[in-house]
Amino acid sequence: xxxxxxxxxxxxxxxxxxxxxxxxxxxxxxxxxxxxxxxxxxxxxxxxxxxxxxxxxxxxxxxxxxxxxxx
Numbered sequence: 001x002x003x004x005x006x007x008x009x010x011x012x013x014x015x016x017x018x019x020x021x022x023x024x025x026x027x028x029x030x031x032x033x034x035x036x037x038x039x040x041x042x043x044x045x046x047x048x049x050x051x052x053x054x055x056x057x058x059x060x061x062x063x064x065x066x067x068x069x070x071x
Contacts (some may be wrong), residue, residue, distance in 0.1 A: 006024035006025070007021055007023050007046060007059070008022045008023075008024075009021055010028065013031065017031075017054065018056060021057060031056060034057045035048055035057055045059060045060045045062070046058065046059055046060065
């Protein structure tokens with residue numbers, strides 16, 4: 001399981017979306033694989049966001065520190 005702050009987007013997708021993500025200690029994971037894992041509840045502090053019919057992983061809001069996937 002990875003907390004949101006250990007997941008980073010790699011970009012490379014259409015319109016600037018993430019086509020893959022890097023998880024600290026695990027390496028690169030495809031967008032589809034990470035979305036499946038988030039839906040299974042394997043990544044606390046992360047949820048699925050749908051834009052233009054495509055699902056992406058996104059960190060839950062954290063007002064204490066900036067830890068968005070693309071920060």
